[in-house]
Amino acid sequence: EVQLVESGGGLVQPGGSLRLSCAASGFTFSTSAMSWYRQALEKGREWVAAISRAGGITNYADSVKGRFTISRDNAKNTLYLQMNSLKPEDTAVYYCKALISTDNYWGQGTQVTVSS
Secondary structure, three states: OEEEEEOEEEEEOOOOOOEEEEEEEEEOOOHHHEEEHHHHHOEEEEEEEEEEEOOOOOOEOOOOOOOOOEEEEEOEEEEEEEEEEOOOOHEEEEEEEEOOOOEEEEEEEEEEEEEE
């Protein structure tokens, strides 16, 4: 069974940092491209960042470019999102997504709240 478990969310002040993790199991992590998405209250789910299977290629939404860094550790079956210079508009539930063959699998999400 594919499982994706996000962690690391919380409350942080504007300008602060958080590191999200996504622990993967039930599939061959190193053969799957991975992504982070987020969904703010009463808004649709928004793509944030993506990383290739080996980690050599990354892409970011314009809204987070230069502030967020996606990475992965295939030995630990874990995906990361380092978030710096956080803004109130980054407040959302953050989800990791695995692309396995042609199917998408989602975690349950972790809440990030940026507020003073």
